[in-house]
Amino acid sequence: MAIGKSVKRIDAVAKVTGRARYTDDFFMPGILLAKYLRSTIAHGRVTKIDTRRAQRLPGVERVFTYKDIPQNKFATAGHPYSLEPEHKDVEDRLLLTRHVRYWGDEIAVVVAENNIVLQEALQLIDVSYEEYEPLVTPEASLTEGAREIHAGSNNIIGESQYAVGENIEKALASADVVLEGRYRTQMCQHCHIENHIAYAYMDDLEHIVVVSSTQIPHIARRIIGEALGLPWGRIRVIKPYIGGGFGAKQDVILEPMVAFLTLKLGGRPVKMDLSREECMIGTRVRHPFDVKMRTGVNKDGTLVALDIDALSNTGAYASHGHSVAGAAGAKSRALYPRAAIKYHARTVYTNIPAAGAMRAYGAPQIMYAVDCIIEEAAQRIGMDPVEFRLKNVARLGDFDPLTGKRFESCGLIECLQRGKALIGWDEKRAARPKKQTGPVRRGLGVACFSYASGTYPVCMEISGARIILNQDGSIHVQVGATEIGQGLDTIVAQMAAETLGVPFDRVHVVSTQDTDVAPFDTGAYASRQAYVASNAVFRAARELKAKILEHAGRVTGILGGELDISNGNIVHGNNPANNVVSLREVALDAYYDKDRGGQLTAEISYKTRTNAPTFGCTFVDLEVDVPLCKVNIKEIFNIHDSGVILHPVMAKGQVHGGVAMGIAAGLYEEMLIDTQTGYIYNNNFLDYKIPTTVDVPDIGCEFVETFEPTSGYGNKALGEPPIVSPPPAIRNAIWDATGVQINELPMTPHTLYKHFKKAGLL
Amino acid sequence: MNRTIRCTVNGKKKELSVDIRQSLLEVLREELGLISVKQGCAAGECGACTVLIDNVPIDACLYLAVWADGRSIRTVEGESKNDKLSRVQQAFVDEGAVQCGICTPGFVMAATAFVEKHQGQKVTRNEIRRGLAGNLCRCTGYDTIITAVKKSLDEDFFCYDENSGGRRFRPA
Numbered sequence: 001m002a003i004g005k006s007v008k009r010i011d012a013v014a015k016v017t018g019r020a021r022y023t024d025d026f027f028m029p030g031i032l033l034a035k036y037l038r039s040t041i042a043h044g045r046v047t048k049i050d051t052r053r054a055q056r057l058p059g060v061e062r063v064f065t066y067k068d069i070p071q072n073k074f075a076t077a078g079h080p081y082s083l084e085p086e087h088k089d090v091e092d093r094l095l096l097t098r099h100v101r102y103w104g105d106e107i108a109v110v111v112a113e114n115n116i117v118l119q120e121a122l123q124l125i126d127v128s129y130e131e132y133e134p135l136v137t138p139e140a141s142l143t144e145g146a147r148e149i150h151a152g153s154n155n156i157i158g159e160s161q162y163a164v165g166e167n168i169e170k171a172l173a174s175a176d177v178v179l180e181g182r183y184r185t186q187m188c189q190h191c192h193i194e195n196h197i198a199y200a201y202m203d204d205l206e207h208i209v210v211v212s213s214t215q216i217p218h219i220a221r222r223i224i225g226e227a228l229g230l231p232w233g234r235i236r237v238i239k240p241y242i243g244g245g246f247g248a249k250q251d252v253i254l255e256p257m258v259a260f261l262t263l264k265l266g267g268r269p270v271k272m273d274l275s276r277e278e279c280m281i282g283t284r285v286r287h288p289f290d291v292k293m294r295t296g297v298n299k300d301g302t303l304v305a306l307d308i309d310a311l312s313n314t315g316a317y318a319s320h321g322h323s324v325a326g327a328a329g330a331k332s333r334a335l336y337p338r339a340a341i342k343y344h345a346r347t348v349y350t351n352i353p354a355a356g357a358m359r360a361y362g363a364p365q366i367m368y369a370v371d372c373i374i375e376e377a378a379q380r381i382g383m384d385p386v387e388f389r390l391k392n393v394a395r396l397g398d399f400d401p402l403t404g405k406r407f408e409s410c411g412l413i414e415c416l417q418r419g420k421a422l423i424g425w426d427e428k429r430a431a432r433p434k435k436q437t438g439p440v441r442r443g444l445g446v447a448c449f450s451y452a453s454g455t456y457p458v459c460m461e462i463s464g465a466r467i468i469l470n471q472d473g474s475i476h477v478q479v480g481a482t483e484i485g486q487g488l489d490t491i492v493a494q495m496a497a498e499t500l501g502v503p504f505d506r507v508h509v510v511s512t513q514d515t516d517v518a519p520f521d522t523g524a525y526a527s528r529q530a531y532v533a534s535n536a537v538f539r540a541a542r543e544l545k546a547k548i549l550e551h552a553g554r555v556t557g558i559l560g561g562e563l564d565i566s567n568g569n570i571v572h573g574n575n576p577a578n579n580v581v582s583l584r585e586v587a588l589d590a591y592y593d594k595d596r597g598g599q600l601t602a603e604i605s606y607k608t609r610t611n612a613p614t615f616g617c618t619f620v621d622l623e624v625d626v627p628l629c630k631v632n633i634k635e636i637f638n639i640h641d642s643g644v645i646l647h648p649v650m651a652k653g654q655v656h657g658g659v660a661m662g663i664a665a666g667l668y669e670e671m672l673i674d675t676q677t678g679y680i681y682n683n684n685f686l687d688y689k690i691p692t693t694v695d696v697p698d699i700g701c702e703f704v705e706t707f708e709p710t711s712g713y714g715n716k717a718l719g720e721p722p723i724v725s726p727p728p729a730i731r732n733a734i735w736d737a738t739g740v741q742i743n744e745l746p747m748t749p750h751t752l753y754k755h756f757k758k759a760g761l762l
Numbered sequence: 763m764n765r766t767i768r769c770t771v772n773g774k775k776k777e778l779s780v781d782i783r784q785s786l787l788e789v790l791r792e793e794l795g796l797i798s799v800k801q802g803c804a805a806g807e808c809g810a811c812t813v814l815i816d817n818v819p820i821d822a823c824l825y826l827a828v829w830a831d832g833r834s835i836r837t838v839e840g841e842s843k844n845d846k847l848s849r850v851q852q853a854f855v856d857e858g859a860v861q862c863g864i865c866t867p868g869f870v871m872a873a874t875a876f877v878e879k880h881q882g883q884k885v886t887r888n889e890i891r892r893g894l895a896g897n898l899c900r901c902t903g904y905d906t907i908i909t910a911v912k913k914s915l916d917e918d919f920f921c922y923d924e925n926s927g928g929r930r931f932r933p934a
């Protein structure tokens with residue numbers, strides 16, 4: 001039995017010894033390096049570009065500009081191909097652009113022997129621009145007569161809405177109390193420690209091999225084909241170990257370019273390795289949201305209505321575009337399924353870095369707004385905020401009001417009760433004075449969320465697994481799902497071991513995905529993989545087990561389904577202690593007997609057509625130093641219902657990492673933009689602060705285990721959700737401590753100063 | 763321009779001809795194949811390239827290779843002996859301190875220097891935090907890394923949390 005145990009993570013030793021190879025760790029003699037020439041304006045058009053001096057520099061191989069590239073517009077978002085035209089991603093990119101849309105846009109690319117020549121060559125390219133006014137905010141880009149960032153778009157990339165329950169206006173009118181609020185979230189960056197990197201080469205006249213730090217090798221293959229106008233089968237994408245992604249690598253960024261370069265340079269290997277500074281502005285960021293809310297509540301604590309109106313800023317290019325705002329609204333529906341909800345969202349283009357997928361895909365933005373107004377509603381009717389949530393959140397037996405699907409598992413009530421006890425909610429509130437006055441004040445906060453376990457039914461959900469019995473009786477597993485640090489390989493091994501009945505350490509999972517050989521899966525995003533891969537791995541393991549037992553029957557002469565596999569041996573089903581024959585003997589016979597058997601394998605490609613909601617909450621106890629405008633977290637707990645916890649240590653690791661990111665997003669992370677020019681001030685780790693060891697408090701984490709019947713092993717999503725509820729919980733605790741509502745993120749000392757001053761605290 | 767340097771790398775004497783413009787990170791990776799030395803920023807911000815130079819943790823991306831002349835360098839490749847992990851490496855594995863792993867070699871080296879310096883001393887979690895503040899990890903939230911470092915110190919070492927009044931809660 002391997003599920004639920006904290007078995008040794010299978011790639012941990014490779015990683016602590018430095019033997020795990022990432023994209024930059026494969027050396028090819030003579031590999032060429034390439035770098036973009038990036039625009040030094042945020043909005044405009046190149047009127048002249050002269051590359052002759054760069055081209056003449058010794059060591060420069062070639063310079064390409066926007067004049068030299070294929071004219072196939074392509075979409076970069078890491079979504080499955082969609083058969084429905086209305087769900088197609090927006091195709092608004094070329095490999096290089098003449099029309100500059102953000103500060104750092106890619107207008108040319110230099111290929112050279114080494115980095116020193118490359119840097120020098122970039123400086124020798126002369127560019128003249130016709131400059132337009134940078135449209136940095138949604139207000140600017142939506143102004144009447146504003147210049148279109150993409151022709152024909154009106155600067156709006158998408159708009160959608162849904163409504164469930166009673167008509168929203170009627171519901172609001174019927175409520176005892178109606179509240180309104182407006183909440184803003186900031187532009188953040190993923191800051192995976194391994195920057196974007198990819199290289200490509202050709203090993204014949206037709207096929208292009210791309211090695212990349214990507215979350216989505218199979219999707220990357222298709223998009224490279226689309227961008228270059230080549231049949232997809234001519235592209236092979238290999239994903240080795242990757243140093244973090246968090247959504248920024250659920251986008252196709254360097255892959256089409258390196259493929260193009262090797263194609264143009266006779267198949268020679270070409271690598272692009274972004275600097276940290278480029279990675280921060282030239283890949284993807286989190287969409288800033290501006291959310292207007294209305295809510296109606298009754299005095300008895302019933303949440304009657306939620307009216308959510310979101311404006312999402314996608315920046316210069318579509319990337320995931322409006323999907324983020326769409327998904328954000330859909331994923332929050334499960335939280336308050338008995339209220340009337342109207343959700344409307346619009347996504348606009350502006351001249352800032354392109355926003356894409358980032359951990360929890362819009363949910364942190366929407367949940368922040370929802371949790372802020374929920375808190376205000378509870379306070380207004382004088383109800384304890386935890387009680388108010390307990391009364392209104394999803395329970396077992398509820399169903400998604402839009403799809404009509406019943407929640408098969410739901411432990412949110414228990415999560416809230418557990419968190420309340422852990423933090424000592426009632427005791428602490430009873431013990432402290434009604435109104436705090438001193439410079440340092442204490443506050444308690446709570447927030448909760450719902451999320452999903454994939455993208456169905458908006459996208460199809462497919463996962464593939466191939467399991468092989470090796471000649472010596474050991475097991476190899478190949479999946480199309482990708483390990484990106486979250487521990488996928490380890491849990492796949494656990495799943496296979498569990499169902500096959502073999503010890504965990506006899507199972508090897510092939511970590512590298514190579515689209516030429518790996519089963520098809522769309523990759524790491526939407527916290528989908530453990531959920532959807534479980535359905536494929538379970539079925540493949542079950543099928544292989546049946547084949548093994550069938551062959552074991554032939555070997556032993558014991559037929560009629562009496563055999564089973566236990567601890568890696570073939571046993572009598574009714575007497576597992578009695579080894580009949582070893583797996584090795586069965587394997588040797590299957591492979592090498594002259595008359596019977598063959599290679600015993602099973603391969604399943606499975607489409608999951610369910611999507612289990614997953615839940616959780618944050619409780620925080622903090623101190624606000626009012627004169628210093630500084631927040632000090634004393635205790636923080638995240639409690640999750642993610643179904644069955646497959647590997648407790650790795651599950652906690654996801655929670656710790658997500659909560660740390662959430663605290664940082666709540667308190668300080670933000671990309672700072674010059675509103676006049678569109679220039680990003682803090683495109684590096686010195687100025688854009690991600691948490692260091694001293695910035696993260698001890699994080700308490702617990703799980704309320706439920707069983708989700710729609711997944712192979714009872715598990716639900718966990719990767720992204722931990723980031724969602726810390727910021728609103730912190731905001732609610734700051735309000736509790738100081739009486740000041742901060743309705744914008746991040747809540748830096750700067751922001752707090754502004755609000756404390758306004759409230760007369762300073 | 764190239765210059766010849768002599769140094770010790772993971773216990774072995776090396777004589778290397780290096781471009782005077784090259785960083786130690788480039789030379790360790792490209793000349794010696796020590797791929798554990800990762801680059802996250804090339805500017806001394808992230809610590810992914812941490813190696814020990816005469817047992818002091820240094821960002822190899824900021825350190826010119828020529829400066830290594832006459833010095834002794836340790837990278838993670840030299841930490842496990844005869845396929846046995848070092849105490850720090852083992853603790854990282856056992857405590858679940860490894861996720862994507864890109865920060866891990868640098869963290870293991872910074873932690874190794876910290877553990878060697880504080881062996882047998884009473885160290886708090888916050889002191890460990892301060893000792894490792896030069897290394898960034900985006901995946902783990904550091905909790906398990908700090909616990910791994912704690913575990914690598916002496917068994918009877920005393921650990922409490924300053925923030926929560928002496929109470930330790932729930933290390934993974």
Ligand code: FES
Nearest residue numbers: 802804806809823
């Ligand atoms: S690569 Fe050296 S500190 Fe980041």
Ligand code: FES
Nearest residue numbers: 862865899900901
């Ligand atoms: S484990 Fe990924 S950055 Fe530390």
